[in-house]
Amino acid sequence: MISHPTAAELAEAVAAFDAEAVLPGDARQAFLARVADNARATLAREAEQGATLEAEAVDRLSALLGAVGDFAMLNARLCEALREGALDPLDPALLAHLRATAIGQIAIDQPSYGGLAALRDGGNGG
Amino acid sequence: MDVAAALDRLAPRLSPTATEAVNARRLSGGASLETWAFDLDDGTPLILRRRPDGAAMRETALSLASEAALIRAAEQAGAPTPRVVRVCAPRDGLGEAYVMRRLEGETLGRRIVRDQAFAGVRPGLARRCGEVLARIHAVPTAGLPDLATSDARGELARYEEIYHQLGAQRPILEAAFRWLESIAPPPPERPVLVHGDFRNGNLMIHPTGGLVGVLDWELAHLGDPAEDLGWICVNSWRFGEWRKPVGGFGDYADLLAGHGGEISLDRVRFWQALGSLKWGVMCLMMYSSFATGQDRSIERAMIGRRTSEAEIDLVALMEAPMGMLS
Numbered sequence: 001m002i003s004h005p006t007a008a009e010l011a012e013a014v015a016a017f018d019a020e021a022v023l024p025g026d027a028r029q030a031f032l033a034r035v036a037d038n039a040r041a042t043l044a045r046e047a048e049q050g051a052t053l054e055a056e057a058v059d060r061l062s063a064l065l066g067a068v069g070d071f072a073m074l075n076a077r078l079c080e081a082l083r084e085g086a087l088d089p090l091d092p093a094l095l096a097h098l099r100a101t102a103i104g105q106i107a108i109d110q111p112s113y114g115g116l117a118a119l120r121d122g123g124n125g126g
Numbered sequence: 127m128d129v130a131a132a133l134d135r136l137a138p139r140l141s142p143t144a145t146e147a148v149n150a151r152r153l154s155g156g157a158s159l160e161t162w163a164f165d166l167d168d169g170t171p172l173i174l175r176r177r178p179d180g181a182a183m184r185e186t187a188l189s190l191a192s193e194a195a196l197i198r199a200a201e202q203a204g205a206p207t208p209r210v211v212r213v214c215a216p217r218d219g220l221g222e223a224y225v226m227r228r229l230e231g232e233t234l235g236r237r238i239v240r241d242q243a244f245a246g247v248r249p250g251l252a253r254r255c256g257e258v259l260a261r262i263h264a265v266p267t268a269g270l271p272d273l274a275t276s277d278a279r280g281e282l283a284r285y286e287e288i289y290h291q292l293g294a295q296r297p298i299l300e301a302a303f304r305w306l307e308s309i310a311p312p313p314p315e316r317p318v319l320v321h322g323d324f325r326n327g328n329l330m331i332h333p334t335g336g337l338v339g340v341l342d343w344e345l346a347h348l349g350d351p352a353e354d355l356g357w358i359c360v361n362s363w364r365f366g367e368w369r370k371p372v373g374g375f376g377d378y379a380d381l382l383a384g385h386g387g388e389i390s391l392d393r394v395r396f397w398q399a400l401g402s403l404k405w406g407v408m409c410l411m412m413y414s415s416f417a418t419g420q421d422r423s424i425e426r427a428m429i430g431r432r433t434s435e436a437e438i439d440l441v442a443l444m445e446a447p448m449g450m451l452s
Contacts, residue, residue, distance in 0.1 A: 003294070003295075004292075004294050004410055004413050004417075004430040004433065005413060005416065005417070005427045005428075005430045005431070009416070009417070009427055010427055010428070010431075013416065013422065013423070013424040013426075013427035013428075014424060016422060016424070017423075017424045031425075032423065032424055032425060035424050035425050035428050036424050038428060039424055039427070039428050042428075042431060072295075075295050075297065076295050078297045078300075079295045079296070079297050079300045082297060082300035082301050082304055083300055083304075085304065087301075089301035089302070089304040089305040089308075089444065090305060090444060094301065095441070095444060095445060097297075098297060098298050098301060098437075098441050098444070099441050099445070101297070101298065101437075102298060102434065102437045102438040102440075102441045103438070105434040105437070105438075106434050106435065106437075106438045109431040109432070109434045109435070110431070110432065110434065110435055112366070113435050113438065114361060114364060114365075114366045114367070114368035115361050115368065115435055115438040115439045115442065116438060117368060118361065118368040118369075118438075118439070118442055119438055119441060119442045119445075122442075122445070122446065
């Protein structure tokens with residue numbers, strides 16, 4: 001599950017913003033309104049894609065770690081293995097998982113981000 | 127505090143031909159520092175930087191008097207900066223503050239990398255950034271205010287500590303810490319003045335004059351010159367123009383040549399990757415002020431979702447590490 005923030009936290013922040021009194025001509029509020037629109041779009045994409053992404057991540061993590069469990073448990077175990085040096089950070093199987101993870105999450109968080117095209121292009125702009 | 131009234135009283139001390147300040151307005155910006163734009167009645171355009179009343183200084187941030195001293199030192203070394211007009215004294219009634227000239231131009235990266243108005247200066251901008259950074263890095267460090275010294279390993283350790291305190295489980299960041307630790311360059315033989323935040327947003331770009339001012343010296347320190355060269359190459363400030371690694375407007379070769387050619391691309395790419403990693407941790411940090419209830423704004427919640435932007439950039443860099451520092 002995506003965290004920092006979770007979808008629930010994001011929805012809560014959007015609701016709090018929507019409940020605020022509208023101040024016509026206030027530049028800060030206009031900026032926050034655009035952020036809230038982005039948050040709503042992110043939530044819609046997550047509602048659509050989040051469960052599939054998580055199921056795919058669990059499959060990849062199980063294969064990578066040779067373990068079974070839910071996403072939070074397997075993801076925490078991967079972090080621990082990296083921290084302890086049990087996994088080489090440039091290991092191809094690990095990188096394949098990280099690549100899929102990054103592509104899946106940016107598709108929810110910020111699908112127009114240039115880094116997605118750069119990763120698919122294989123160069124990050126050189 | 128009535129900033130406009132205090133500026134009015136200060137006006138004659140800012141310019142011999144001025145009697146009052148006009149059009150004082152607060153610009154949107156950080157919570158740790160206020161930025162005000164105003165004019166004198168003789169037409170002089172100015173900026174006030176001041177610490178808000180009661181605001182705590184960030185642990186790593188410089189005092190405003192030190193910031194002003196650095197801007198003056200950089201100007202003496204030939205770097206384009208806004209001229210500091212006055213470092214405020216207690217009797218000025220503005221608290222910790224300084225006044226500098228207001229430059230004409232644009233700081234918004236989105237416009238700088240795309241607008242037709244900047245098409246003429248974009249081709250020369252990466253080289254110019256290299257040249258300007260070389261001047262900053264050549265500032266004699268003996269006469270500077272006390273600055274922290276940092277290096278690659280120290281920065282990695284500092285950000286990893288912050289990351290752990292935040293309690294997030296991000297395998298891409300974990301892998302990036304281990305990878306960068308394994309290839310971190312040794313500290314430079316002679317630490318130089320590093321601007322610390324040299325990127326779109328802090329560079330005043332004029333449609334014909336190009337880079338006319340390096341702004342926001344709050345994060346300046348002593349360290350590796352490649353840090354500044356790498357930071358402006360972080361994809362997050364390319365504003366969609368990801369094929370142009372230097373700020374979304376130029377190429378590595380021009381940046382390196384402008385700097386003098388003595389810094390390797392691998393060293394710059396290391397600092398670029400560390401820059402993305404730092405940005406990812408910063409996004410988590412900013413989100414944490416939402417999580418703890420310190421700032422419940424939608425902005426603070428959403429910035430956490432920009433961590434994945436740093437992560438996808440790190441994966442691209444880990445997939446193509448080239449001959450990094452080997």
